[in-house]
Amino acid sequence: MLETEFMRLALGAGAVVGVLAPAVGFFLVQRRQSLIGDGIGHVAFAGVAAGILLDVAPVLAALVAAVLGGIAIEVLRSRGGAAGDQALALVFYTGIALGVVLISAAGALNADLFQYLFGSILTVTRGDLALIAALGAVGMATVGLLYRALAGLAIDEEGARVAGVPIGALNVAVAVLAAVTVALSMRVVGILLVAALMVLPVSAAGRIAWSMRSTLALSMLIGLGSAVAGLTISYYADLPPGGAIVLVAAGAFAACGIVGALRGR
Amino acid sequence: MSLAAELAGVSFGYRPGQRVLENVDLRLGEGEFVAVAGPNGGGKTTLVRVLLGLERPAEGRAFLFGEPAHRFSRPRTLGYLAQRSVVGGDAPVTVREVVSAGRLAVGGLLGPMRRRDRELVSDAIGRVGLAEHADVPLRTLSGGMQQRAFIAKALAAEPSLLVLDEPTTGVDAESQESLAGLLDTLHSELGVTIIYVSHEFGAVEGFVQRVVLVRRTIVFDGPPGDLPGVWHDPSHVHARD
Numbered sequence: 001m002l003e004t005e006f007m008r009l010a011l012g013a014g015a016v017v018g019v020l021a022p023a024v025g026f027f028l029v030q031r032r033q034s035l036i037g038d039g040i041g042h043v044a045f046a047g048v049a050a051g052i053l054l055d056v057a058p059v060l061a062a063l064v065a066a067v068l069g070g071i072a073i074e075v076l077r078s079r080g081g082a083a084g085d086q087a088l089a090l091v092f093y094t095g096i097a098l099g100v101v102l103i104s105a106a107g108a109l110n111a112d113l114f115q116y117l118f119g120s121i122l123t124v125t126r127g128d129l130a131l132i133a134a135l136g137a138v139g140m141a142t143v144g145l146l147y148r149a150l151a152g153l154a155i156d157e158e159g160a161r162v163a164g165v166p167i168g169a170l171n172v173a174v175a176v177l178a179a180v181t182v183a184l185s186m187r188v189v190g191i192l193l194v195a196a197l198m199v200l201p202v203s204a205a206g207r208i209a210w211s212m213r214s215t216l217a218l219s220m221l222i223g224l225g226s227a228v229a230g231l232t233i234s235y236y237a238d239l240p241p242g243g244a245i246v247l248v249a250a251g252a253f254a255a256c257g258i259v260g261a262l263r264g265r
Numbered sequence: 266m267s268l269a270a271e272l273a274g275v276s277f278g279y280r281p282g283q284r285v286l287e288n289v290d291l292r293l294g295e296g297e298f299v300a301v302a303g304p305n306g307g308g309k310t311t312l313v314r315v316l317l318g319l320e321r322p323a324e325g326r327a328f329l330f331g332e333p334a335h336r337f338s339r340p341r342t343l344g345y346l347a348q349r350s351v352v353g354g355d356a357p358v359t360v361r362e363v364v365s366a367g368r369l370a371v372g373g374l375l376g377p378m379r380r381r382d383r384e385l386v387s388d389a390i391g392r393v394g395l396a397e398h399a400d401v402p403l404r405t406l407s408g409g410m411q412q413r414a415f416i417a418k419a420l421a422a423e424p425s426l427l428v429l430d431e432p433t434t435g436v437d438a439e440s441q442e443s444l445a446g447l448l449d450t451l452h453s454e455l456g457v458t459i460i461y462v463s464h465e466f467g468a469v470e471g472f473v474q475r476v477v478l479v480r481r482t483i484v485f486d487g488p489p490g491d492l493p494g495v496w497h498d499p500s501h502v503h504a505r506d
Contacts, residue, residue: 030356149374152366155358156418158347162317163370163422164340170374206356210402215356 001235010121010231012129014245016136017181017188017197018227022205022219023143024181025198027174029206030154036073036175037195039088040182043069043095045191048116049102058116063183069095070175078168119190119242121231132184139180146173151212188227189242197223200249207253207260222252267331269295269426269458270316274325277315285311287482289325295425298452298459300466300489303479309462310348312479313428316460317345329426341370344419344457346412348430357402360395360414361386367421389421390414393447409440413447420451427451430462441468448472 001007028036047065051058069091076087103109115123124132149170153160161167178198185194205218230245237244270293277286285308293299303309314320315327318334327334329343337343344367364386365378372382390399393413403411412432419427429448433441449472452459461469466476470489478485478492485492 026356145375148365148376148378149369151362152369154356155363155366156347156415158319159345159418160366160369162319162340162343162345162428165370165374202356210357211359211400212356212362 001232006122006124007231007235009124009126009129010241011228013121013124013132014188014227014231014241015224016132017185018223018225018245019220020136020139020143021181021185021194021197022201022223023140023216024174024177025195026202026216026219027150027154028178029199029202030151030212031157034199035085035088035195036070037178037182037198039073039092039095040066040070040175040179041186041191041194042092042099043072044179044182044186044194045099045116046095046102048113048186048191049099049106049108052108053102053106059183059186062116062186063180065095066179066182067176070179071172074171074175078171115190116186117190117192118240119186119188119193121188121241124187128187132187135180135184139177139184142173142177146170147216150174154212189245193242193246196246197226197249200246200253201226204249204253204256207256208263222249222256226252267295268328269293269297269330270334270460271328272312272316272322272325273328275315275322275327276324277311277320277322279311284481286315286322286479289479289482291316291477291483291486293458293460295330295458296456297475298448298469298473299461299475299477300469300473301460301462301477301479302464302466303484305464307464307480309464309479310430313430313460313462317343317428339425341422342425344422344424344427346415346419346427346429346432348434348462357404359400359402360390360406360417361399363403363414364390364417364421367418371422385423386421389417392420392451393417407437407440409436409444412436412440412444416444416447420455424457426458426460428460428462431464432461433463433465433468438468445469445472 025037028034044062044066047062048058051061073087073091076090103113153167153170157167182194185197189197201222202219204222205215209215209218226249227245230248231241233239234241234244272289272291275286275289276284278284289312301309301312315322316334318337321335329337332338368378368382368386372379390396393416395410395413395417398406403414433444445468448459451457473489476489476492477483
């Protein structure tokens with residue numbers, strides 16, 4: 001498997017996303033915002049469509065749309081008076097509707113679209129991998145820098161608000177981090193499955209971990225393992241890589257759930 | 266005596282025309298240990314939320330240490346244990362992680378904790394008697410111990426004003442007594458101003474200097490010994506509501 005360059009590049013990209021997606025997803029899950037990744041993914045779809053229509057690199061357009069969508073969800077949630085799930089639904093449906101209209105206008109409602117919806121990790125180039133690795137490193141450094149603040153918010157947001165912690169700025173930082181992760185993960189698992197990689201490893205880790213820190217570490221390990229195992233399975237069994245990666249993560253969740261239950265947690 | 270908190274003619278409602286609080290006047294001195302009591306739905310939580318600047322009064326003004334509460338310049342000196350404090354997500358959280366969150370506003374937001382912050386966290390954990398459980402997941406502890414962890418979190422910030430909203434909800438009677446004793450010790454040793462909000466104040470009656478009864482407005486304000494007998498029975502308070 002490793003003798004082929006496309007698999008080496010795919011494993012590299014998968015490893016970066018496998019670690020970053022759960023690291024960012026950790027903070028979403030802790031604050032019961034697991035579906036935000038999905039909402040941002042749908043806005044990213046509108047970005048891809050706009051990119052195709054305007055002849056701009058679709059991934060770049062998706063990144064911009066995802067960041068704007070992430071901020072929009074956060075602003076609507078915190079200031080617009082809309083409940084969290086309604087803010088998400090609004091952005092979610094507007095994103096997908098806009099995407100369909102723009103794709104149709106571009107006359108691109110065809111098989112090419114599938115690589116954005118379901119991932120195309122086997123077509124990752126060296127240049128793509130360099131970009132994914134660089135943005136992934138920035139994302140991980142940001143997670144490391146903000147870990148304590150974001151964990152504190154997850155533990156007691158109201159107490160932090162009273163103590164003057166800049167909650168709005170931290171929420172926007174998480175939204176931007178999630179948006180960058182979605183845009184990066186698009187090539188690996190696709191828009192439709194990106195949120196799964198942000199949530200499933202974290203949920204799995206939570207079943208067997210003993211602290212927040214260990215949950216974060218284990219979720220990154222499970223994400224990395226899911227990406228590598230999923231790609232390997234897809235290579236030998238000729239399965240779609242994105243789907244295989246997410247199914248391995250779902251299997252990890254089931255396994256951790258059983259282990260947790262057996263330990264009487 | 267300088268004032269820790271003051272409400273002057275405060276009225277508040279969550280929607281137009283509603284009056285959860287009506288013309289409330291309250292002055293709390295620095296170093297006081299006060300119980301704010303009253304029936305459920307009587308406005309206790311709203312009163313402390315206005316007092317902490319989390320809600321803006323429709324009429325009247327709220328002050329913290331002489332400054333308007335909603336733009337208080339030293340928010341990090343406030344410790345707030347919100348009603349039914351629970352850890353948001355599903356991940357296991359240790360006592361130490363909960364208490365460390367208390368140093369967030371004081372010790373800086375970015376990067377790892379400094380040594381002094383870690384020491385203060387350990388001190389706060391020891392002070393509430395959870396040293397042996399510091400690295401144990403919170404959800405494996407009793408309700409009373411979990412509340413102690415959250416009190417330690419508030420203490421870790423070295424607050425001047427500590428506001429505890431219904432800290433004994435879901436806590437057995439014995440733990441309520443021990444929690445009250447802990448608060449009394451903290452009050453006398455650290456000199457921190459404590460506002461203890463509860464629909465029952467039996468547990469702290471022997472420790473507080475003052476009881477404030479809230480039922481949309483303040484219906485009693487004085488030492489617990491002066492309280493008319495009927496108010497000692499929470500069921501009666503509900504019945505009158």
